[in-house]
Amino acid sequence: MEIDGTLLTILGTLAGILILSGWVEQIIKGYKTKSLKDVSKYLMILISAGAGLWLLYGLIVEDVFIIGTNLAAIVLMVTVLIMKKRYDQVRQFSD
Numbered sequence: 001m002e003i004d005g006t007l008l009t010i011l012g013t014l015a016g017i018l019i020l021s022g023w024v025e026q027i028i029k030g031y032k033t034k035s036l037k038d039v040s041k042y043l044m045i046l047i048s049a050g051a052g053l054w055l056l057y058g059l060i061v062e063d064v065f066i067i068g069t070n071l072a073a074i075v076l077m078v079t080v081l082i083m084k085k086r087y088d089q090v091r092q093f094s095d
Helices: 005-033 041-061 065-095
Strands: none
Touching: 005 065, 041 065
């Protein structure tokens, strides 16, 4: 099946937006509550590693959607990990 470039662009853009919007919501919620205690750091590390491998794959096949989405995903997940570490330390000292 042949798909034209415009449809592929729309598909890639929508896929990226959907995948990344969950992380943006998590960052906003964590910032407002100053708590990410329910977020597993191991899950975040594994997802970041997977995104890193997808990024490498995207670079090899030169796919802008895979590269952009996974680069943004890594940035957002690192942001969540940093927030989690910071908020967990603050909570630990206040308990």
